[in-house]
Amino acid sequence: MNRPHPTRCYALADCNNFYVSCERVFDPSLKGVPVVVLSNNDGCVIARSPEAKAVGVQMGEPAFKREGFFRRHSVRVFSSNYALYGDMSQRVMSILGESAPRSEIYSIDEAFLDLAGLPDSTETHCQTLRQKVFRWTGIPISIGVGPTKTLAKIANRIAKKYAKFDGVFDLTNHPRMNDILAWLPVADVWGIGRRSVNKLGRHGVKTALDFARLPDDWLKKKMTVTGLMTAMELRGIPCFELELAPPSSKSLLCSRSFGRPVSSRTEMLESVAAYVSRAAEKLRGQGSVASWVKVFILTNPHKMELQYANARAMTLSVGTDHTPTLIKAAHSLLNDIYKPGYNYKKAGVMLAGIEPKATRQLSLLNLPPNTDDRDTTLMTCLDRINDRFGRSTLQYAATGLGRPWSMRQLRKSPRYTTAWHELPRVG
DNA sequence: TCTGGGGTCCTAGGACCC
């Protein structure tokens, strides 16, 4: 057990409290004080500075329940600013990407790096990288290293938790590997979620070491092959490879809670058109077409009032990335499920049946209209303008003008890095 | 007043075929 594979060396670089760190880069008054960032619609807490954690703000807490607490503890509260976080993420990722021959961007604030065969020591390399990312972007990161991705995750957690390691911890050939796994609750292992923790608890499995020592056939039967692979990774046998060029999405979702309850059909149609437009942009961004569209709507499940939720999907005869075609489909689905008299809280659009546009399946009976090329030219033009001048410079009238239903973001910081008129001023 | 959004993978079970 715990026999590391000699040729593998994975690092997980993870930005510390990423969203809060982004806010701090451009607003020095946030240093050293409790800061939180809220989810879309200013719903719940999704990022906390260490000071916010220290005063007891929990992850995922609804913000409205804590307004008084935030005031009493002078917690600085921000709406999420994805234009800023996305841009900062790109800066960090480009530096990380250059630091290793192979890398995988795993999420907005994490990347796996393949450090096998680098000339200098792992520790030196990682410390240099950390300092470089901080100097060039202002974002602090932590790096965990191990013979498998799962162990690199654990190492990263240790690097973050204990200041004495200075942001870097290496589990490769660690003499106290078993002690560390026995110290780590199984809930903190990558890939073991709450449901599994409950199930494992009933079988007396509490720590990562308990889990790693379970028999393979038991793991396979009770935890499926992914559970088995996780256990093998804890033993030092790599099962999860780097995803070097992440394949394009197989489904695309765009959904939002409304800033206030919506009941009118007109507003529902507008919001669905807006979500389709966004999903179609993403679709074109990856050079795909979609042939399956689903629309769903729901009332607020947290409220004591008449509830309604419904969804409907349809398959198109030909895959498309043409926004008006998709809006038309989504509108007909919405009209099927919409019922007047309810206070809707949320709507969403999902696209699937996704394939590359270049090799898409055409229909024998229903060939695309010969305006196809014109549509493509129009969509390309639309995307270019919006890319250059901002996402909603050009939009379809069906998405509405006033958008009274759009999400609430009362405490958003400026788009410091992506909008000319919001650039920070010096002096 | 007010509780996020966007993905992936795996499995079981039904439909269907020979």
Place this chain on the structure above:
DNA sequence: TCTGGGGTCCTAGGACCC
């Protein structure tokens, strides 16, 4: 009276991640 066995494909739902 008697009522197989195996394969594929699809979908819904569960579980997980950030």
